[in-house]
Amino acid sequence: MKVIAGKFPVPTDLQPLLHCFWFASFEGAAGEMSPEQRCLPAGMIEMVINPTPFKCKVLYEGTWVDTPPIYLEGVKKNPVHWKIESGCALFGVSI
DSSP states (O other): OEEEEEEEOOOGGGTTTOOEEEEEEEEOSTTOBOOOEEEOOOSOOEEEEOOSSSOEEEEETTEEEEOOSEEEEOOOSSOEEEEEBTTOEEEEEEO
C-alpha cells in the first residue's frame, strides 16, 4: 500500500492567480481504500479532477460520500478528511 502525493510549480505568468498544481494517488490491492488523509485549511479554492474510474471519498457530516469526477471546493475553515481507492489518481489546482 502506497500513497503518493506532490506538487508541480506554477508558471510565472500564472502565479498571481494560482498557488500550485498538485496530485495524489494510491497504490494498493484491488478495491482497497487508502488510509484516511487530511487537508488543513489554507485559504484557497481547490479544483479537483479525478480522471480515473476509481473512487475518491470525503467525510461529510459524519458520512463518507463519493466525490464527482470534477468539482470545486470552497475556502475551508475546517480540515477535509478524504480517502481514495487503489488506482485512483487526483489532480488539483489551488486557486
